[in-house]
Amino acid sequence: MTTLVTHTGLLSLRSLRTLSRQPAYLMFTLVQPMVWLLLFGQLFRRIAEMPGFGGGSYLSYLTPGVVVMTAMMTAGWSGTSIVQDMERGVMDRTLTSPVRRAALVNASLVHQAIVTLVQSVIMVSVGLLAGARYDGGVRGMLVLALAAILIGVVFAAFSDAVALLVHQQEALIAVAQFLVLPLTFLSSVMIAPSLMPGWVADVARYNPVDWAAVAAREALTDAPDWGLVGGRIGLLLALAAVMAWLSARAYRVYQRSI
Amino acid sequence: MSGTDRAIEAVDLVKTYGKGKREVHALAGVTFAVRPGIIFALLGPNGAGKSTTVKILTTLSVPDSGSATVAGIDVRRDPGQIRRVIGYVSQRPTFDPTATGLENLVLQGRIHGASAAQARVRARELLGSFDLTAAADRTTGTWSGGMQRKLDVAMGLMHRPKVLFLDEPTTGLDPEARMGMWAEIGRLAREDGLTVLLTTHYLDEADNLAARLAIIDAGRVVASGTPDELKGALGGETVRVSLPAPPEAERARHVLERLPGIAAVESDGTVVNARVANGAAALPGLLAALDAATVELTTVTVARPSLDDVYLHHAGRSFSSASLEGAGR
Numbered sequence: 284m285t286t287l288v289t290h291t292g293l294l295s296l297r298s299l300r301t302l303s304r305q306p307a308y309l310m311f312t313l314v315q316p317m318v319w320l321l322l323f324g325q326l327f328r329r330i331a332e333m334p335g336f337g338g339g340s341y342l343s344y345l346t347p348g349v350v351v352m353t354a355m356m357t358a359g360w361s362g363t364s365i366v367q368d369m370e371r372g373v374m375d376r377t378l379t380s381p382v383r384r385a386a387l388v389n390a391s392l393v394h395q396a397i398v399t400l401v402q403s404v405i406m407v408s409v410g411l412l413a414g415a416r417y418d419g420g421v422r423g424m425l426v427l428a429l430a431a432i433l434i435g436v437v438f439a440a441f442s443d444a445v446a447l448l449v450h451q452q453e454a455l456i457a458v459a460q461f462l463v464l465p466l467t468f469l470s471s472v473m474i475a476p477s478l479m480p481g482w483v484a485d486v487a488r489y490n491p492v493d494w495a496a497v498a499a500r501e502a503l504t505d506a507p508d509w510g511l512v513g514g515r516i517g518l519l520l521a522l523a524a525v526m527a528w529l530s531a532r533a534y535r536v537y538q539r540s541i
Numbered sequence: 542m543s544g545t546d547r548a549i550e551a552v553d554l555v556k557t558y559g560k561g562k563r564e565v566h567a568l569a570g571v572t573f574a575v576r577p578g579i580i581f582a583l584l585g586p587n588g589a590g591k592s593t594t595v596k597i598l599t600t601l602s603v604p605d606s607g608s609a610t611v612a613g614i615d616v617r618r619d620p621g622q623i624r625r626v627i628g629y630v631s632q633r634p635t636f637d638p639t640a641t642g643l644e645n646l647v648l649q650g651r652i653h654g655a656s657a658a659q660a661r662v663r664a665r666e667l668l669g670s671f672d673l674t675a676a677a678d679r680t681t682g683t684w685s686g687g688m689q690r691k692l693d694v695a696m697g698l699m700h701r702p703k704v705l706f707l708d709e710p711t712t713g714l715d716p717e718a719r720m721g722m723w724a725e726i727g728r729l730a731r732e733d734g735l736t737v738l739l740t741t742h743y744l745d746e747a748d749n750l751a752a753r754l755a756i757i758d759a760g761r762v763v764a765s766g767t768p769d770e771l772k773g774a775l776g777g778e779t780v781r782v783s784l785p786a787p788p789e790a791e792r793a794r795h796v797l798e799r800l801p802g803i804a805a806v807e808s809d810g811t812v813v814n815a816r817v818a819n820g821a822a823a824l825p826g827l828l829a830a831l832d833a834a835t836v837e838l839t840t841v842t843v844a845r846p847s848l849d850d851v852y853l854h855h856a857g858r859s860f861s862s863a864s865l866e867g868a869g870r
Contacts, residue, residue, distance in 0.1 A: 300639070376631060538603075
């Protein structure tokens with residue numbers, strides 16, 4: 284158990300060191316979300332005047348959703364570093380060293396969690412500067428960060444598993460791209476559930492992106508329904524655990540293929 | 542020889558990739574043994590099964606059948622224990638190009654359980670012996686290919702393994718870096734008493750470095766022994782006749798086969814090799830016979846058998862043409 288923790292720590296530090304030496308990468312992941320936040324926030328400002336938005340500003344509605352969406356989009360690329368390790372001999376060396384498979388999975392997820400946290404802080408700050416307001420305060424923002432981290436972990440574990448199964452950068456990107464837009468638009472990230480077509484609202488209830496967006500927005504209201512927040516966070520936790528397990532299994536499948 | 546005085550033992554390893562029509566028999570029963578403290582080479586063209594053998598011995602891959610032990614530990618029964626006592630340097634680079642040489646080494650040491658301080662001491666020691674100290678704190682992405690390859694080997698040595706596996710250690714290196722790498726590998730076995738198994742498709746590499754070698758072709762060991770034993774077993778000298786075209790070579794082969802005093806004749810493309818007891822004595826008769834048959838020659842050389850001759854003898858084709866075939870797959 285202690286080796287598992289030590290190895291997780293060592294490998295997480297390795298990937299954070301890489302990130303700290305290429306900070307432009309993190310900035311790059313924020314370009315598109317900023318467009319969503321600042322451009323969409325302005326363009327569709329008057330949507331919030333429709334009934335169902337509760338009378339707040341659209342930017343306030345949109346910001347938590349875009350934070351969640353960004354976590355998902357960035358995490359979808361997580362597997363690319365596994366493919367790089369496979370293309371170099373890094374994966375071979377790791378798998379012939381005493382590193383536990385679980386530590387490899389954990390380190391990737393810890394790395395993703397930290398990236399998501401940094402992104403979330405930057406985006407919420409930009410949202411606040413642009414005029415978004417939240418009655419839920421710091422507690423609500425912590426729940427937002429947690430929801431974003433969990434959705435990031437879910438998609439990072441998924442991306443890692445796909446990387447281990449397909450071994451190809453192109454296929455991995457295709458899978459990630461294929462999922463991002465449908466999952467975003469089949470959720471309440473952009474628009475209030477009461478304004479969605481019935482079938483979209485039905486689908487959204489099974490969409491983990493929606494779980495995260497709902498939990499985050501609810502926690503940021505002045506009187507959150509903690510039952511709703513807890514339920515959605517619980518679902519995300521369960522899904523994250525399942526995905527992490529799948530990702531660990533995928534290492535075995537990979538090893539059988541070499 | 543009992544089980545304990547073998548650093549590596551492979552018995553009848555079989556490995557098949559894919560299914561049905563796409564089935565590839567990577568290993569068709571590989572058997573060999575390596576005693577401790579020597580450099581052992583697996584020599585063969587691309588696609589012969591060298592890397593697959595190493596992947597099985599390093600626990601990366603599992604054989605379909607057969608068994609193997611490394612440092613007395615069974616690879617299938619106790620892979621976790623093997624990972625503690627081996628170093629593995631794969632064909633492709635294994636370092637993190639965004640980290641410095643020191644950081645790469647320290648991480649490797651710590652993964653094997655060393656404290657940060659212990660790992661730094663060992664890393665400095667290895668940087669020194671591989672002549673990398675001056676570059677220790679530069680990010681490794683900026684290093685030369687030869688330095689990077691040395692770092693790969695040093696990373697495999699951080700935890701003082703009992704057996705080191707080097708998969709094509711000098712492929713892609715320029716001649717000078719290659720000689721440097723040979724010197725390092727030689728020193729490891731001599732001074733540190735390490736058992737080194739290296740795979741190579743360079744005949745001169747196996748000839749220069751290995752105390753013993755196994756020639757591997759199409760997933761089987763076709764010959765093994767010391768380089769001198771293998772060459773000696775062929776006997777005598779080789780007269781190598783080069784001809785302008787393959788049909789000429791065929792004619793030359795027919796002529797030479799009928800001559801007395803010639804042990805064996807093998808042809809490959811435009812080259813015909815004839816093994817004779819004494820090259821200088823056999824040459825005049827040989828040339829006269831070819832001249833009488835009006836075979837046109839390009840060059841004629843006499844040489845002691847090389848590993849290439851050994852390979853040609855056992856695999857039925859020359860090493861360079863087998864390598865081309867392998868690369869074309």
